[in-house]
Amino acid sequence: MKSLRIAGLALALVLPAVSADAAESVNLILNWTPTADHSPFYYAKSQGWYEKAGIDLTIEVGKGSGVSSLKVGSGGSPFGVADLATMLVAKSKGADVVALMSIYANTGQTFYWLKSYGVNGPKDFPGHKIGNPPGDASRVMWPAFAKAAGIAPDAVNFVNVGPTAKIAALKSHTVDIISDFYNEHDLKAIEFGADLGYVNWKDIGLNPYGNSLIVNGAYLEKNPKLVEDFVKITQKAYAACVADVAPCLKALLDQASGLDKENQERQWERIKFLMTDEFTTTKALGWIDGERMKKDYELVQTYLGIEKPFEVGTAFSTRMLDPSVKMDASKVKK
Numbered sequence: 001m002k003s004l005r006i007a008g009l010a011l012a013l014v015l016p017a018v019s020a021d022a023a024e025s026v027n028l029i030l031n032w033t034p035t036a037d038h039s040p041f042y043y044a045k046s047q048g049w050y051e052k053a054g055i056d057l058t059i060e061v062g063k064g065s066g067v068s069s070l071k072v073g074s075g076g077s078p079f080g081v082a083d084l085a086t087m088l089v090a091k092s093k094g095a096d097v098v099a100l101m102s103i104y105a106n107t108g109q110t111f112y113w114l115k116s117y118g119v120n121g122p123k124d125f126p127g128h129k130i131g132n133p134p135g136d137a138s139r140v141m142w143p144a145f146a147k148a149a150g151i152a153p154d155a156v157n158f159v160n161v162g163p164t165a166k167i168a169a170l171k172s173h174t175v176d177i178i179s180d181f182y183n184e185h186d187l188k189a190i191e192f193g194a195d196l197g198y199v200n201w202k203d204i205g206l207n208p209y210g211n212s213l214i215v216n217g218a219y220l221e222k223n224p225k226l227v228e229d230f231v232k233i234t235q236k237a238y239a240a241c242v243a244d245v246a247p248c249l250k251a252l253l254d255q256a257s258g259l260d261k262e263n264q265e266r267q268w269e270r271i272k273f274l275m276t277d278e279f280t281t282t283k284a285l286g287w288i289d290g291e292r293m294k295k296d297y298e299l300v301q302t303y304l305g306i307e308k309p310f311e312v313g314t315a316f317s318t319r320m321l322d323p324s325v326k327m328d329a330s331k332v333k334k
Helices: 002-014 036-046 065-073 084-092 142-149 163-171 182-195 217-222 224-243 246-255 261-275 290-303
Strands: 024-029 055-060 079-083 097-102 109-114 129-132 157-160 177-181 196-200 211-216
Touching: 024 065, 024 224, 036 055, 036 224, 036 246, 036 261, 055 224, 065 079, 065 084, 065 097, 065 211, 079 084, 084 097, 084 211, 084 290, 097 217, 097 224, 109 163, 109 182, 129 163, 142 290, 163 177, 163 182, 177 182, 182 196, 182 261, 211 217, 211 224, 217 224, 224 246, 224 261, 246 261
Parallel strands: 024 055, 024 079, 129 157, 129 177
Antiparallel strands: 079 211, 097 211, 109 177, 109 196
């Protein structure tokens, strides 16, 4: 709790108090329904950190990164959360959008299987069935995974399985392998125990950025100070939640119904892993590396398509991050 008080005091010293009447109404559209990875936004709002900076924040439930990218890119919402690959596609179609802070420095894309089905790793994927939705990013970018894993792209069969039916499909042997996000890892681990096998895409050298904080480009140009305050508050909120997630999850659960507290606690442990890389621990929490972004752009161009090419440097900025706030790798369970 001491670390949270220090973070709160630091913000109070940095940000001048602003009257409620002078506060700017600001909307943040999430990439999906609220879960543990969004809890820092709810925590910072509950603590009045945004309000002290003159930001009257509304948090809008999302319907996918494609929707949040387009809404922010069209000026319908100044801020949003979106998968960076999806945001790059939207930008190539004319969306005026810029990434300001990575939330998932590592990809959440993961394949899961049962060892009892004769699968012990990607080399065993050929001849097996993979279950996921038709538009799933892991299916779209499967050729990249296959190339990195050293297997033929046409060596597997894909089966249409809805997002909520993946575990049941694997359990019933309708499919041999499923794709899912790593933050939901524990649901599979609890269900299948020692029989569960998995590989995160990072493990085979594919590591595109995941969910990130994005902003409308025109809004950024018009309101640089507000955007900088928003970024720094959000960055410090994530650091505070890494230090002690309990008050952050309380703030989330107070506002979002239908969430299981224990599952969200388990998710947060996985999310901390996704937040941690060589840049977020040394440069700044939320750092976006230029060379990695170039690789992400090339990956998107090859497998998702770039409608109108653009200079990748225009798609992100790290200048508003506070370099004194870094990801604490000691808080990440191995």
